[in-house]
Amino acid sequence: MQLTVDLRSDTVTKPTPGMLEAMWSAKVGDDVFGEDETVNALEQKAAAIFGMEAGLFCPSGTMTNQIAIKCFTQPLDELIADQTAHVYRYEGGGIAFNSGVSTRLLNGYRGIITAEMIEPEINAENIHFPHTSLVVLENTVNKGGGSCYTLADIKPIAELCKAKGLKLHLDGARIFNALSHTGDKAADYGQYFKGISVCLSKGLGAPVGSVLLADKEIIKYARRIRKVLGGGMRQAGFLAAAGIYALDHHVERLKVDHSHARILGEELGKLDWVSNVLPVETNIVLFDTVQPAKEVLAKLAAHGIKAGDTDKHRIRFVTHLDVHAEQIEYLVKILRDEF
Numbered sequence: 001m002q003l004t005v006d007l008r009s010d011t012v013t014k015p016t017p018g019m020l021e022a023m024w025s026a027k028v029g030d031d032v033f034g035e036d037e038t039v040n041a042l043e044q045k046a047a048a049i050f051g052m053e054a055g056l057f058c059p060s061g062t063m064t065n066q067i068a069i070k071c072f073t074q075p076l077d078e079l080i081a082d083q084t085a086h087v088y089r090y091e092g093g094g095i096a097f098n099s100g101v102s103t104r105l106l107n108g109y110r111g112i113i114t115a116e117m118i119e120p121e122i123n124a125e126n127i128h129f130p131h132t133s134l135v136v137l138e139n140t141v142n143k144g145g146g147s148c149y150t151l152a153d154i155k156p157i158a159e160l161c162k163a164k165g166l167k168l169h170l171d172g173a174r175i176f177n178a179l180s181h182t183g184d185k186a187a188d189y190g191q192y193f194k195g196i197s198v199c200l201s202k203g204l205g206a207p208v209g210s211v212l213l214a215d216k217e218i219i220k221y222a223r224r225i226r227k228v229l230g231g232g233m234r235q236a237g238f239l240a241a242a243g244i245y246a247l248d249h250h251v252e253r254l255k256v257d258h259s260h261a262r263i264l265g266e267e268l269g270k271l272d273w274v275s276n277v278l279p280v281e282t283n284i285v286l287f288d289t290v291q292p293a294k295e296v297l298a299k300l301a302a303h304g305i306k307a308g309d310t311d312k313h314r315i316r317f318v319t320h321l322d323v324h325a326e327q328i329e330y331l332v333k334i335l336r337d338e339f
């Protein structure tokens with residue numbers, strides 16, 4: 001029997017019945033007036049989880065990241081990030097457009113950068129140079145194949161930023177995947193970062209939304225930036241309710257997605273038409289194929305399996321809450337028998 005398996009992204013999930021129930025019954029108000037109690041509850045809950053003062057609910061992770069960059073820089077500044085960074089590669093050039101800021105790119109290992117790599121790239125005070133004011137880390141790293149920073153990796157970077165007067169922002173679109181893998185505590189994150197973006201619509205399965213976390217002053221300004229970007233929403237509590245439900249019910253289960261990804265990584269490693277599998281840490285599996293990736297994808301599609309290519313010979317599988325054990329079994333069988 002043919003099954004459908006969609007491994008293109010962890011954004012393709014649909015709300016579960018329990019989540020829909022929570023959305024239906026949400027108490028709402030006009031959030032632009034600050035009167036949506038469900039949005040307020042989500043913002044406070046997310047902030048408390050990460051040991052931050054306040055939160056701001058936004059329609060997307062792109063918006064939370066771009067608002068953070070706007071809050072932490074001035075035009076003519078420069079930020080430092082890895083060359084794979086989502087904020088640089090996949091946010092449409094928003095750093096330059098929204099903030100008038102240039103980007104200094106580093107060559108990390110699978111997107112992971114270190115204090116030693118950052119320090120020499122901080123510009124000296126000199127009118128020739130843009131003023132370095134911000135470092136952005138991503139955890140997990142999307143383009144790194146779900147690779148993770150531990151808090152022990154982050155600590156020296158945070159110390160360097162503090163010593164040099166730089167702000168540190170976390171693009172935590174998949175931060176809960178990182179926490180599930182490393183065993184670090186969310187509450188310990190707040191002390192290291194000025195800003196944290198948390199995505200509710202990736203592995204956590206909410207239909208829409210990200211939360212920006214920071215101190216109260218920053219969030220007050222961030223609310224102004226969200227408005228000017230057109231991100232002030234009215235009865236957004238229906239969406240925030242999905243986010244609260246996701247935080248309550250879909251964090252623990254990320255380890256299921258990780259075990260599914262691990263199984264796929266192990267099986268792919270045994271196949272002679274697969275030349276390389278990157279180490280699987282979380283819910284993303286990157287692997288290289290002998291045939292062109294497009295040909296492999298077409299063959300998979302014929303069996304109801306959707307995936308993406310990230311290079312001529314590289315394919316990406318992303319596991320999530322709508323991929324169940326029987327679909328993983330089915331996929332493994334197809335990978336073994338049909339190629």
Ligand SMILES: *Cc1c(COP(=O)(O)O)cnc(C)c1O
Pocket residue numbers: 059060061062063065086087138140141142171173174199202210
């Ligand atoms: C998906 C993602 C985002 C935000 O994406 P939106 O689609 O705008 O919500 C930000 N950073 C990373 C690393 C991502 O994977």
